Amino acid sequence: xxxxxxxxxxxxxxxxxxxxxxxxxxxxxxxxxxxxxxxxxxxxxxxxxxxxxxxxxxxxxxxxxxxxxxxxxxxxxxxxxxxxxxxxxxxxxxxxxxxxxxxxxxxxxxxxxxxxxxxxxxxxxxxxxxxxxxxxxxxxxxxxxxxxxxxxxxxxxxxxxxxxxxxxxxxxxxxxxxxxxxxxxxxxxxxxxxxxxxxxxxxxxxxxxxxxxxxxxxxxxxxxxxxxxxxxxxxxxxxxxxxxxxxxxxxxxxxxxxxxxxxxxxxxxxxxxxxxxxxxxxxxxxxxxxxxxxxxxxxxxxxxxxxxxxxxxxxxxxxxxxxxxxxxxxxxxxxxxxxxxxxxxxxxxxxxxxxxxxxxxxxxxxxxxxxxxxxxxxxxxxxxxxxxxxxxxxxxxxxxxxxxxxxxxxxxxxxxxxxxxxxxxxxxxxxxxxxxxxxxxxxxxxxxxxxxxxxxxxxxxxxxxxxxxxxxxxxxxxxxxxxxxxxxxxxxxxxxxxxxxxxxxxxxxxxxxxxxxxxxxxxxxxxxxxxxxxxxxxxxxxxxxxxxxxxxxxxxxxxxxxxxxxxxxxxxxxxxxxxxxxxxxxxxxxxxxxxxxxxxxxxxxxxxxxxxxxxxxxxxxxxxxxxxxxxxxxxxxxxxxxx
Amino acid sequence: xxxxxxxxxxxxxxxxxxxxxxxxxxxxxxxxxxxxxxxxxxxxxxxxxxxxxxxxxxxxxxxxxxxxxxxxxxxxxxxxxxxxxxxxxxxxxxxxxxxxxxxxxxxxxxxxxxxxxxxxxxxxxxxxxxxxxxxxxxxxxxxxxxxxxxxxxxxxxxxxxxxxxxxxxxxxxxxxxxxxxxxxxxxxxxxxxxxxxxxxxxxxxxxxxxxxxxxxxxxxxxxxxxxxxxxxxxxxxxxxxxxxxxxxxxxx
Numbered sequence: 012x013x014x015x016x017x018x019x020x021x022x023x024x025x026x027x028x029x030x031x032x033x034x035x036x037x038x039x040x041x042x043x044x045x046x047x048x049x050x051x052x053x054x055x056x057x058x059x060x061x062x063x064x065x066x067x068x069x070x071x072x073x074x075x076x077x078x079x080x081x082x083x084x085x086x087x088x089x090x091x092x093x094x095x096x097x098x099x100x101x102x103x104x105x106x107x108x109x110x111x112x113x114x115x116x117x118x119x120x121x122x123x124x125x126x127x128x129x130x131x132x133x134x135x136x137x138x139x140x141x142x143x144x145x146x147x148x149x150x151x152x153x154x155x156x157x158x159x160x161x162x163x164x165x166x167x168x169x170x171x172x173x174x175x176x177x178x179x180x181x182x183x184x185x186x187x188x189x190x191x192x193x194x195x196x197x198x199x200x201x202x203x204x205x206x207x208x209x210x211x212x213x214x215x216x217x218x219x220x221x222x223x224x225x226x227x228x229x230x231x232x233x234x235x236x237x238x239x240x241x242x243x244x245x246x247x248x249x250x251x252x253x254x255x256x257x258x259x260x261x262x263x264x265x266x267x268x269x270x271x272x273x274x275x276x277x278x279x280x281x282x283x284x285x286x287x288x289x290x291x292x293x294x295x296x297x298x299x300x301x302x303x304x305x306x307x308x309x310x311x312x313x314x315x316x317x318x319x320x321x322x323x324x325x326x327x328x329x330x331x332x333x334x335x336x337x338x339x340x341x342x343x344x345x346x347x348x349x350x351x352x353x354x355x356x357x358x359x360x361x362x363x364x365x366x367x368x369x370x371x372x373x374x375x376x377x378x379x380x381x382x383x384x385x386x387x388x389x390x391x392x393x394x395x396x397x398x399x400x401x402x403x404x405x406x407x408x409x410x411x412x413x414x415x416x417x418x419x420x421x422x423x424x425x426x427x428x429x430x431x432x433x434x435x436x437x438x439x440x441x442x443x444x445x446x447x448x449x450x451x452x453x454x455x456x457x458x459x460x461x462x463x464x465x466x467x468x469x470x471x472x473x474x475x476x477x478x479x480x481x482x483x484x485x486x487x488x489x490x491x492x493x494x495x496x497x498x499x500x501x502x503x504x505x506x507x508x509x510x511x512x513x514x515x516x517x518x519x520x521x522x523x524x525x526x527x528x529x530x531x532x533x534x535x536x537x538x539x540x541x542x543x544x545x546x547x548x549x550x551x552x553x554x555x556x557x558x559x560x561x562x563x564x565x566x567x568x569x570x571x572x573x574x575x576x577x578x579x580x581x582x583x584x585x586x587x588x589x590x591x592x593x594x595x596x597x598x599x600x601x602x603x604x605x606x607x608x609x610x611x612x613x614x615x616x617x618x619x620x621x622x623x624x625x626x627x628x629x630x631x632x633x634x635x636x637x638x639x640x641x642x643x644x645x646x647x648x649x650x651x652x653x654x
Numbered sequence: 655x656x657x658x659x660x661x662x663x664x665x666x667x668x669x670x671x672x673x674x675x676x677x678x679x680x681x682x683x684x685x686x687x688x689x690x691x692x693x694x695x696x697x698x699x700x701x702x703x704x705x706x707x708x709x710x711x712x713x714x715x716x717x718x719x720x721x722x723x724x725x726x727x728x729x730x731x732x733x734x735x736x737x738x739x740x741x742x743x744x745x746x747x748x749x750x751x752x753x754x755x756x757x758x759x760x761x762x763x764x765x766x767x768x769x770x771x772x773x774x775x776x777x778x779x780x781x782x783x784x785x786x787x788x789x790x791x792x793x794x795x796x797x798x799x800x801x802x803x804x805x806x807x808x809x810x811x812x813x814x815x816x817x818x819x820x821x822x823x824x825x826x827x828x829x830x831x832x833x834x835x836x837x838x839x840x841x842x843x844x845x846x847x848x849x850x851x852x853x854x855x856x857x858x859x860x861x862x863x864x865x866x867x868x869x870x871x872x873x874x875x876x877x878x879x880x881x882x883x884x885x886x887x888x889x890x891x892x893x894x895x896x897x898x899x900x901x902x903x904x905x906x
């Protein structure tokens with residue numbers, strides 16, 4: 012396979028980088044205010060991206076239908092983001108700018124994102140803060156009443172805005188309140204407890220969705236001129252991750268099967284500071300905000316068979332490995348670097364804790380320097396949470412941390428308009444692939460979700476809709492909807508009739524182990540090939556031996572899960588193939604065969620400066636690989652160095 | 655550890671009853687919900703439909719989990735949602751009673767899952783500051799005194815789980831509503847709609863929930879320890895909303 016694909020037109024506008032978005036907004040077609048109410052738009056998912064997009068399009072006058080499988084939009088997993096949101100406000104006068112945020116994000120993504128998208132993200136970042144503050148998001152303030160900032164995730168400037176350790180919650184409540192205002196005013200119709208199980212297309216264009224009411228089991232069709240997927244990432248393919256229990260890839264995967272190409276599924280962010288798992292029935296991993304790395308020092312004992320308590324190990328017998336290897340950034344190296352180094356020392360047998368599966372994050376120096384009260388004021392919530400989960404007091408002994416799957420940079424391929432390769436179907440937030448390249452910087456996920464939802468999609472969607480003026484949506488009794496409903500019912504009946512012996516969770520756990528072992532923090536050719544064959548045989552067993560009790564016409568959590576896990580199997584195989592063909596290391600994708608002499612990720616810009624996007628070819632057929640070339644005119648390609 | 659669980663089971667449209675399940679071999683490092691996961695996995699292997707309970711983030715922030723454990727909303731540990739409760743808080747041989755949220759405004763869907771959409775109705779009635787996308791001025795043009803921002807944040811920390819309602823002998827939703835109302839009423843951005851918001855949210859609350867008689871059980875059960883002060887502040891604003899001449903509300 013060589014060369015770049017004609018089918019992937021990024022639609023990046025011409026002109027100087029800093030003027031692209033402004034000019035493009037002028038050049039796009041507009042829908043006049045009186046005509047907006049003639050267009051129906053479906054938004055699936057009500058996290059930061061979905062809620063902000065639905066609210067904003069409702070304000071503009073579109074007829075919006077918002078779907079969530081939760082009981083309330085505010086439960087979406089954006090709510091769990093702790094640390095903060097970046098914006099190029101330069102309120103701290105420390106030299107930040109749109110260009111610097113753009114530059115840092117492209118570099119941090121290890122040069123595998125699309126420059127024009129990232130620049131637009133940096134441009135609108137400043138509007139997000141204004142918007143959120145106007146909605147009443149209680150950001151941290153200085154005593155004078157102005158907004159406070161902190162440095163976060165290895166940034167050299169203080170550009171992160173935050174609301175204690177609950178920034179995601181507060182931003183989501185802001186977007187949710189804007190959404191509920193639109194629900195109240197009739198601009199948005201809200202569908203709770205509806206899980207999207209099919210994207211419906213007619214003549215290759217998106218025309219609606221099929222949903223299952225998770226309470227009654229009723230299957231329903233919903234029609235629209237455009238469908239927006241804001242359904243999050245695929246991190247739960249690992250079973251154990253920091254994602255919520257219900258996070259899944261189903262909406263994106265169903266769209267993929269209808270022609271939306273899936274881009275860069277090998278890129279997954281493994282977050283360095285999570286609480287290590289403690290028993291085989293662990294259901295999820297809990298993140299400890301990486302702001303802790305501002306004051307905590309990471310170390311492991313020098314001795315392989317260390318049995319002493321952390322406090323009894325003398326300074327000389329400790330290895331502060333990040334400070335040793337990366338003197339310039341120390342404990343604040345980016346997430347991918349911190350995670351891989353933790354794996355290296357734990358794999359070497361220096362892990363700490365009862366299962367020897369963690370490293371220490373030690374606050375003893377910070378407490379000695381600043382006092383326990385200061386540390387408590389900064390991190391009290393996090394320390395309390397750690398103690399609730401582990402039963403250990405981090406003021407008295409170091410925390411134990413280990414990396415865990417946290418965020419997925421890959422996702423549905425989208426052009427500059429955030430439209431997938433299915434016309435009329437858009438993907439925003441974590442569900443798309445576009446802005447973070449191979450590695451996402453801290454405090455950038457909230458920024459991207461809200462940028463897409465408040466300030467990008469509501470403009471770009473008009474360009475497509477304007478051409479549809481005068482056309483009604485495909486009616487719900489069209490054969491395409493009947494076929495989609497039949498597909499959903501067939502799958503449901505299939506799962507309910509297997510009547511095997513093992514629970515869905517059993518297979519999800521087994522799948523997760525394979526994906527973690529072979530497509531986790533380090534990958535190699537043999538392992539990836541093995542992953543594909545083992546995942547395939549596990550999937551065969553799953554289809555023959557899974558047990559889903561109960562019926563389809565009521566709340567049935569096993570039935571919900573079995574469909575999601577089935578889609579994870581498909582995604583897992585594609586992820587392995589994607590990792591296999593990317594014969595380089597970049598960001599969250601580390602191929603053992605491709606590393607520098609010092610063990611750092613070695614990119615191959617000559618051969619791999621592209622997005623890999625996979626095109627569905629039907630059940631049982633391998634997807635076709637397409638490539639979108641990535642050109643770097645503004646940010647010179649360099650080896651990332653944090654020494 | 656070995657436990658005996660008394661769990662409320664209820665099918666849609668039918669009366670419910672307690673079922674007893676043995677839960678042997680539970681690790682004290684498990685969370686309460688992981689313990690229920692294990693019980694469910696065993697039930698499935700035995701051919702018994704698993705216990706329906708809701709949870710999502712399992713880190714105490716989404717507000718989905720909602721169990722009455724031994725008669726207490728979210729169980730015995732203070733300031734802790736069900737999902738963050740761990741089995742080390744229990745002892746070998748314990749008998750544990752598990753029920754859904756108790757409140758007529760939260761009808762049971764199945765087993766331990768309840769319908770909390772009444773909380774969304776309160777939010778929809780006015781839990782927002784009207785600021786259409788694109789209309790905002792620079793964020794630093796509106797300084798917010800730190801104490802006011804911190805207090806608004808204390809209210810905004812509410813996760814909307816409904817434990818306050820479940821714990822209240824009257825099934826009142828004053829703590830939830832006051833947290834939502836005061837988050838916005840305490841901020842300069844929230845002043846323009848302050849009286850209308852308070853009136854609409856309080857009256858919507860009254861339409862769904864019982865009345866507050868100052869027991870304070872809500873605060874005791876709240877996983878985020880939302881202060882009762884917000885109820886007092888909301889009540890004050892509600893009274894004012896009835897007498898304020900809103901034509902004059904542009905005057906300071």
